[in-house]
Amino acid sequence: MSVLDLSRVTPGFTDPIRDSQRIFRAVMTAMSRPGLPLALAAPPTPPAGLDAASAAIILTVADFETPVWLDPALVTGAAAPWVRFHCGAPLTDDPSAAAFAIAPAASSPPLAAFNPGDSKYPDRSTTLVLMCEAFVGGPTIRLEGPGVDGAVDIAPLGLADDTVDQLRENRSGFQCGVDLILTTGSYLIGLPRSTRAFVTTTQP
Amino acid sequence: MSTLADASNRETSLYNFAYLDEQTKRMIRRAILKAIAIPGYQVPFGSREMPVPYGWGTGGIQVTAAVIGPDDVFKCIDQGADDTTNAVSIRRFFARVADVRTTEATDEATIIQSRHRIPERPLENGQIMVFQVPQPEPLRGLEPRETETRAMHAYEEYGLQYVSLYENVSAYGRIAATAGYPVMIDERYLMSPSPIPKFDNPKMDMSPALLLFGAGREKRIYAVPPYTRVRSLDFEDYPFETQTWEDACALCGAKDSYLDEVVLDDDDHRMFVCSDSSHCATRRDAGFTGPMSGHELARGEDGDTA
Numbered sequence: 001m002s003v004l005d006l007s008r009v010t011p012g013f014t015d016p017i018r019d020s021q022r023i024f025r026a027v028m029t030a031m032s033r034p035g036l037p038l039a040l041a042a043p044p045t046p047p048a049g050l051d052a053a054s055a056a057i058i059l060t061v062a063d064f065e066t067p068v069w070l071d072p073a074l075v076t077g078a079a080a081p082w083v084r085f086h087c088g089a090p091l092t093d094d095p096s097a098a099a100f101a102i103a104p105a106a107s108s109p110p111l112a113a114f115n116p117g118d119s120k121y122p123d124r125s126t127t128l129v130l131m132c133e134a135f136v137g138g139p140t141i142r143l144e145g146p147g148v149d150g151a152v153d154i155a156p157l158g159l160a161d162d163t164v165d166q167l168r169e170n171r172s173g174f175q176c177g178v179d180l181i182l183t184t185g186s187y188l189i190g191l192p193r194s195t196r197a198f199v200t201t202t203q204p
Numbered sequence: 205m206s207t208l209a210d211a212s213n214r215e216t217s218l219y220n221f222a223y224l225d226e227q228t229k230r231m232i233r234r235a236i237l238k239a240i241a242i243p244g245y246q247v248p249f250g251s252r253e254m255p256v257p258y259g260w261g262t263g264g265i266q267v268t269a270a271v272i273g274p275d276d277v278f279k280c281i282d283q284g285a286d287d288t289t290n291a292v293s294i295r296r297f298f299a300r301v302a303d304v305r306t307t308e309a310t311d312e313a314t315i316i317q318s319r320h321r322i323p324e325r326p327l328e329n330g331q332i333m334v335f336q337v338p339q340p341e342p343l344r345g346l347e348p349r350e351t352e353t354r355a356m357h358a359y360e361e362y363g364l365q366y367v368s369l370y371e372n373v374s375a376y377g378r379i380a381a382t383a384g385y386p387v388m389i390d391e392r393y394l395m396s397p398s399p400i401p402k403f404d405n406p407k408m409d410m411s412p413a414l415l416l417f418g419a420g421r422e423k424r425i426y427a428v429p430p431y432t433r434v435r436s437l438d439f440e441d442y443p444f445e446t447q448t449w450e451d452a453c454a455l456c457g458a459k460d461s462y463l464d465e466v467v468l469d470d471d472d473h474r475m476f477v478c479s480d481s482s483h484c485a486t487r488r489d490a491g492f493t494g495p496m497s498g499h500e501l502a503r504g505e506d507g508d509t510a
Contacts, residue, residue: 017221021273024233028271031240032414032429061237063230099234119358123238123247146243146390147429149412175358175392179241192241194390194429 004085008078012044012059012086019044023060030181030190035143035152037135040186047082049074053183054102054129055082061127062087062100069098069114069126071107098126105130105158105182111166116176125178125193132184133158141167142200147192153200154189156182167197222269222302228252232270232425236416239427244393245357246340246424254420261294262420264317264336268298271332271416272315278304279313284321284462284479291319308482320383322404324461324483327413329430335398337419340426342386342396362394365437373442382447388435389428397434403446403462408434451476454496456487466501477501 013019023040030038046055062068068089070080075091079102083089092098095113103109108130117125132138138157141164144150160166170177170193177193191197220226228250235249254262272278278298282291286308294317295306307313310323317334327333343353346364356362365386372380379385385402389395397405398417408415408428415428428434438444452459454475461483463476475496478484488502 017226018274020226020230021221021271025271025273028233028236028240028414031237032427061230061234063227065231066234120354121248122242122245123235125238127237146432147240149431175242175245179237194241194243 004081006081006085009081009085010045010047010078012082014044016059019056020060023056026188027057027060027181027190030188031179031192032147032190034145034147034190034192034195035154037154037187037189040188043186047078049077049079050082050102051131051183052186053188054131054181056186057129057181057183057188058083058089058100058102059086062089064088064090066099067092067097069093069095069101071103073104073107074102095126100127100129102129102131105132105156105160108160110160111170111178111180114178116170116173116178119176122175122177125176127179127181129181129183130159132156132182134184135182135187135189139164140200142198143191143195144198145195147190148195154182156184156189164197164199167191167195171196219301222272222298223255224252224266224269228266229270232266235425236267236270236427239416239425240414240429242393243428243432244389244395244426246419246426248423249425251420251423255297256293258421259338260290261317261319261336263418263422263425264319264334264420265294265297265418266420267334267416267418267425268315268317269302271334272298272302272304274303276302276304276314277312278302278306278315278317279308279310279482280306280317281321281323281480281482282319284323284464284483285481287481309486310482318400320399320401321462321479322400322407324458324478324480325486327407327411329412331413333413333415335400335415335417337396337398337417337424338421339384340396340417340419340422340424342384342394357393360392362388365394369437369439373439379438379442379444385444386437388437390433391435394437395426395428401447401462402436402444405434405436405444406446410434449476452494453478453484453487454494455499455502456484456492456497457494458484458487458492475499475501 043052043056114126134157138155180191182189235247239247280291280295282288310325319336384399436444462479
């Protein structure tokens with residue numbers, strides 16, 4: 001991770017000001033309405049290894065103030081120089097030091113590996129972007145809590161088998177905890193730490 | 205890469221879209237996302253100097269600037285009124301620097317910035333309320349040290365707040381707070397709802413709209429997501445209750461809205477009118493009348509009787 005190889009860096013936002021505002025509004029809506037899948041219109045072309053939504057999110061929120069952790073599989077690919085060039089964000093190899101983290105859902109470290117924040121400063125926790133295979137076809141997870149009108153079911157494909165247990169563990173430490181954003185293609189689902197997750201047998 | 209091509213923005217094209225620079229917006233946006241993830245928790249942020257003094261809505265303006273886009277429709281109210289100096293200035297500010305359409309109609313707005321009121325018309329899913337907050341810390345009047353109040357929030361140590369309310373009951377026979385009445389968010393964080401009248405507190409409970417709070421001088425942002433429990437503190441034998449009036453609005457006859465008392469002369473003549481000017485005007489346009497309909501206070505700027 002020394003000299004930036006610019007020959008491999010593909011373009012980011014075409015209109016950084018308007019695009020980042022638009023993407024931020026989608027991310028804000030996703031975080032305030034957990035479990036609600038949202039589509040990003042005209043996201044940037046992602047580098048190899050990232051999907052369109054995770055690339056758009058990191059361009060929108062990361063800069064020199066926010067250490068970014070990338071899954072080891074992404075660090076050697078096109079994603080690392082892309083994030084360094086467009087965001088100016090320092091990359092870290094320590095997940096617990098990251099403000100933002102991106103990982104394929106299947107190979108992600110457990111949520112406990114990331115920074116849950118401090119009981120006096122819970123806002124200093126990691127926001128983890130998990131790239132899923134799809135938002136349908138996985139085991140159903142029922143969500144309740146702030147932002148959810150009653151209950152909502154999601155069934156993302158590709159999460160670890162013990163995801164619900166991890167989410168409950170994450171929630172049990174509230175006000176500390178890791179905030180999740182699930183992505184697939186140009187879609188995203190917000191899963192902040194305030195959300196309570198349950199196993200359910202009903203089909204979505 | 206100019207994005208300020210619209211004619212109405214040409215004279216201000218030296219400013220970035222929505223006034224703030226992009227790095228500041230990213231910083232505020234990150235604070236907003238964490239605020240939403242931890243409902244009621246006050247996220248510190250790097251509040252910037254704004255082109256209005258502290259106390260005129262610098263926190264609200266920064267939050268609005270970070271979320272607003274060219275497709276938004278912006279409404280700004282000050283104590284419920286759309287036509288007061290502060291509200292008009294902030295509305296013009298965003299019309300100029302963000303090229304947004306502005307409105308006075310609550311149902312048309314996508315972003316409503318407010319000083320100390322929530323509109324009477326129920327908010328809808330997708331709307332964003334931005335509150336201007338002078339003092340974000342509900343415990344500040346009881347404990348001046350930030351290190352202590354931060355620890356009290358961290359350990360959910362809110363006994364002092366209840367003691368304060370109990371002292372109210374023992375001194376006045378009721379909980380005397382009328383504005384900025386403390387609320388509990390999702391049974392975890394004690395939060396100041398900003399100095400809105402307690403009449404508006406029930407509107408926050410399970411509201412379909414996103415509520416964002418910005419305190420510029422105190423450098424804090426906090427939020428209540430839609431469909432979140434917001435409980436006004438009370439006791440079993442002294443339950444929370446809102447203000448009521450014996451009068452109806454003198455202009456539109458509304459009996460269920462928050463009324464301001466207006467002194468008319470030195471002979472003890474006074475009238476009660478809706479604090480929410482848009483609500484009152486909508487009702488008058490629909491034909492509702494009050495005991496003083498046609499009074500000169502109901503006339504618009506162009507002199508016609510609304």
